[in-house]
Amino acid sequence: MDLIKNSEVFRKLSGIAGTINNSGIENLKKEGGKVAGYTCSFVPEELLIAAGFMPFRIRGTGSKSADLANDYFQAANICSMVRHCFNHILTGEYDFLDAAIIGGGCDANRHILDNWEKSDAKIPFLHRIFFPHATGDLMVEYFRNQLADMKAGIEKHFGIEVTDEKIWNAIKLCNEARDLQKELYSLRKADNPPITGAETVDVIVAGNSMPKEEYIADLKTLLNELKNTKVEDKNYKARLMIIGPCHDDTSMCDIIEGLGGITVTDLTCFGAKIIYGRVKDSGADPLQAIAEYQVQDRPFCPKNLGAHPIISKTVFENIKDYKVDGIIGQNMLCCDTWGGELYILNKELKEAGIPMLRIEREYIPDSLGQIQTRVQAFLETITGGTQ
């Protein structure tokens, strides 16, 4: 089904994913609501929601230039995702934020905070949070302490109390959203999925850009529509999986899908990685539950020195579950950790006879034609040039 034509709720979610500020945020702010931006998927939305914020995952959507940010971040040597996001911060796109939590994921990302503090772009509350680069009990404890610091910082600045009960409720809410998102992903296991890869990107990105309850309601409506849709046989050339860091726009899926393939799943920082598993929703300590989920349970980011085995396991499971014919491994230029991870994965996939195309790209793709040619050749390799 062509969702943009036929589904009102999809049109709404797609609109939210395609912009930064949106009417939902405007309404929320008018009613005195607060929005907290964050970078990196390990910054827990649960804690922000419990503190009364609407969480918004910072992205560079719609950016046409990173000129202002390039004064702060040397353009040739710093990931363009970071530069476009920061450019938006400097131009006032994120002026609606009441707080921002900057995750120290990679070296470039963590400096968003340092540069933000020194820039003219003012924000009431800025906080940094660091994620462990290894896994173990000590690291869970470290991250739990980071979460406690974040909570204390918010409480002090905004004069509020973030109770355990509020955190448990927020955990339940985020788990519910994750469960629905997983359900959406499951529909893509079908030979003819009712939703394309590009459409899925929009639906997932919207989830980090609007009030969670509203998103959950919209997602239920969309799932209902999708389940009741009769999908015609498309005879896709190949079913692909995208792996890599930030993937918050549809350009890669558009290319794949424009050439007769379909993206059926992914392992990216704006996609499957954030919907993986569930946070434990009861017990003695909600911060401990979030820390365990983030540090131990989730397919880690390759900045984590123990990440590869779980990334690899998840990729191979996905290949089987989603009947994947080939992988697109894409990283931003200057993204050191993902570059290394994709290299290791590529070797493993080769051994297993699964084709993988590696692409290094800019956040706002400047050479779509070239990428298109490479994807086309890749699809032909997969189909043996027969289709």
Added chain:
Amino acid sequence: MINIYSQLMSAANKSLFGLTLGPQNESDGPFIMGNGDFFIEIPVAFGCSFSDLTLTGAMGTGLPNAAELIDKGTEVGVESRLCNAIKVATYYLEAGLLKTPDMIITTNSCCDAMDTLGNLLNGYKPWAHIPRFNMHAPHSYDDASYEYMGKQLRQAVKFMEDVTGRKMDMDRLREVCIESNKQCQLLLEFQELKKAKPCPAEPDLAREGAEFKNWSKDRISPQVTEWLEILVKETEKQVKEKKGIEGVDEKIRFLWQDLAGSWASGTVLARLQKELGAVCVMDYVSFGTWTPVDLSSEEAMFTSFGKRFLLEDPMNRQALHTTDLFCNDILQIVKDFSCDAVILPAHIAHRDTNSRIKVVRDMCHEKGIPCLVLGIDIWDKRYMTPDVAFDRMKTFFEISGLL
């Protein structure tokens, strides 16, 4: 005088190359391979040899066939703009040129590139059976972080004990720390002497001393102490006699806030010194803030290991933490060492420094300190040749009115 300095340099260099590129002897004990820094007192006390693969890669870029090695590293295909030291290390690894270690210990310090190498080591199939231990060097520097790091170093010791079936002799570890404390104190004394005008010693000596202490095959040994004692004694003499670096008419003093890498010292920095009297009085790997390891209890000892690892040894101090710390150090160095200018070489793969350029520039501007951001590749001189780097720095000194 200059002869003593050059003798010291060659002794340290020999020891450095001897470890990373030469064969490991059985007598060196179990062999640990790491992707980067480890708290070196631990393997020394345990009787282990430790090889830092990043350093091995970096040293590759100083070999006559550096360009070929870098190109081979690039062809491996990890990530096109990855640090060239790491690319060369990756090539060594993937081409099977490295001796198989008994253990692997990885950490994310000090940068994303080293983190990447850690993952490549962990993902290297032929070594999949080798026991490994991963450490997290946090980007935070407070008592809790030192304790956290100290606990990990303790676990690393336990890991080494489990793998080898040997026990760490804590008295031996204390002895090693006493020697290391002495060496840090001597490095600080040398650092202090370098504040003299004119600067008494070649810029490379401090780095050489720190590398000799931590990264050579003689690491933390009495030979290193002796080397540092001679260095301090000779430099004291120079300062008393108000002598500067031999053959240099000092006119400009500057801070080079990065590594000199494998080529800048012998080319750009040497020419600036000789031709323009512009002396690099301090750099990123020479500036340490060492405090003695606290030996009062085992717990205190490990916590101060954590502190030294995270904050006091130069590279981690500069690369792991906040821009504020980085900037404060610059200001402190400029003041203490009477620098006329700051050069930010901004090695192209240093994502941290490359994310700080405006803040550093603005701060220097505000304080009236001339500042130049170069943007070189410290491992590959084809990126910006030494001549171009020299010309840019010369022009900068001229425009700033320093020449």
